[in-house]
Amino acid sequence: MNPLLQAYDDAANRAATLRRPLLLSHTKPDGDAFGSLVAARELLRTRGADPLAVSFDPLPRTYSVFARFEPVHVLGRDVPLADLDRCDGVILLDTGAWNQLLPLEAWLRASSLPRIIVDHHVTRDIPADAIILDESAAATCLILYHWADHQGWTLSPDAAAAIFIGIATDTGWFTHSNTTPDALAAAARIAALGVAPNEMYQRLYQTDDAARLRLRAAALSTIEFAAQDRLAILSVDQATLARVGATLADTENLINDPLSVRSVVVSVLLAEQKSGPVRVSFRSKAPLSGLCDLDMDVAAAAAGFGGGGHRRAAGARVEGPLPEVKRLVVSRLTRLIEDADAARRT
Structure with a gap:
C-alpha cells in the first residue's frame, strides 16, 4: 500500500x-x-x-x-x-x-x-x-x-x-x-x-481595521535592502505597535509586501515582543526564469537560528535586542545569498 x-x-x-x-x-x-x-x-x-x-x-x-x-x-x-x-x-x-x-x-x-x-x-x-x-x-x-x-x-x-x-x-x-x-x-x-x-x-x-493599515505603513517605512537589493528587511518594535494601536498579530502577511520588488529574493520581518526573543519571519520567492535566479531555502536559514518551517516560509525566535538580532540575521542571509549566487555562476 x-x-x-x-x-x-x-x-x-x-x-x-x-x-x-x-x-x-x-x-x-x-x-x-x-x-x-x-x-x-x-x-x-x-x-x-x-x-x-x-x-x-x-x-x-x-x-x-x-x-x-x-x-x-x-x-x-x-x-x-x-x-x-x-x-x-x-x-x-x-x-x-x-x-x-x-x-x-x-x-x-x-x-x-x-x-x-x-x-x-x-x-x-x-x-x-x-x-x-x-x-x-x-x-x-x-x-x-x-x-x-x-x-x-x-x-x-x-x-x-x-x-x-x-x-x-x-x-x-x-x-x-x-x-x-x-x-x-x-x-x-x-x-x-x-x-x-x-x-x-x-x-x-477585507475586514482590517485602521490600526493594521497604519502598521503596514509604519513597517514599510523601516524597509532596508541588502545583498544587491536581493534581501529586504522590515522591523516592527513595541513603540511602533503602541503608536499605531496594533498588536503583534497584526504583523501577519506584512512580510510579503517586499516580495513585490523585482530584485528581492528573500524578505525578512523582525518583530519585537514585550518580553522574550525577537520573532523573525522569512519568505523567499520560487525560482523563475528571467525573474528570480536564486533558489533560497529559508527553512535552512531559519534553522541556523534554532527555527524552521518550509523552503519558502519559515520562522525563528532569536534572543537579544532588536538591532543586534537584525544585524545577525542580515549578516547571515547576505552571506547565504552571496554564496548561492556564486554557486549559480560556477
Whole structure:
C-alpha cells in the first residue's frame, strides 16, 4: 500500500480509540493552524469523539473569519492546565516541533498519552504513535481533506469551510509556489459543497481595521535592502505597535509586501515582543526564469537560528535586542545569498 495511505489508516485506527483527544497546534497560529483545529474537531465528532481543541493564543482579528465557528479554547484563559489531564490522547496539527509548543512542552514530554501528528512541515523532532506527514501538501488542512476522503468521512459545513480557509491562507490565496493542482482541485471540490470563495476572501482580507493599515505603513517605512537589493528587511518594535494601536498579530502577511520588488529574493520581518526573543519571519520567492535566479531555502536559514518551517516560509525566535538580532540575521542571509549566487555562476 502507498505509505501515505497506510499512514491515513494507522492514524484513523489510533484516533478511533480516543474519546477525548486534545487537539493542539503551534504558537502564533495562522489560518492553517486554526483551520486544522476546527476541521479536526468536526471530523472527530462525526466519529463519536468529544475532542478538546486548544490554542495557546487568542484568535487575532486578522483571522476573525474563524469567529463564525464554535470557539477554540485558549489555554489558561478558557481551559486550565489541570483540565488537560482528562484527555486520553493528543493530536498535534500543523506542527511536529517542540519549539512551536513551548507553553506545553514540559507537559507533553511528561505525558504518556498516545500521540498523533498531522503535519506538512520539514522541521520536526517530536515522536508520535502515528504520523501523517506530507511535505508536498500545500497545507495541513489539505492533508485533513485527503485523510477524511480516504476514510470515507463526511465533511460537515464547518469542516469544509475551515479546510478551505486553511488551504487558501497557506497558499496566499492560491498565489504562492505551493499552489499545486492538488490544492486547487481540493478547493474546487470544497467550493462545490457550498463554500463561497468570494465570501471567504472578503472575510479574510477585507475586514482590517485602521490600526493594521497604519502598521503596514509604519513597517514599510523601516524597509532596508541588502545583498544587491536581493534581501529586504522590515522591523516592527513595541513603540511602533503602541503608536499605531496594533498588536503583534497584526504583523501577519506584512512580510510579503517586499516580495513585490523585482530584485528581492528573500524578505525578512523582525518583530519585537514585550518580553522574550525577537520573532523573525522569512519568505523567499520560487525560482523563475528571467525573474528570480536564486533558489533560497529559508527553512535552512531559519534553522541556523534554532527555527524552521518550509523552503519558502519559515520562522525563528532569536534572543537579544532588536538591532543586534537584525544585524545577525542580515549578516547571515547576505552571506547565504552571496554564496548561492556564486554557486549559480560556477
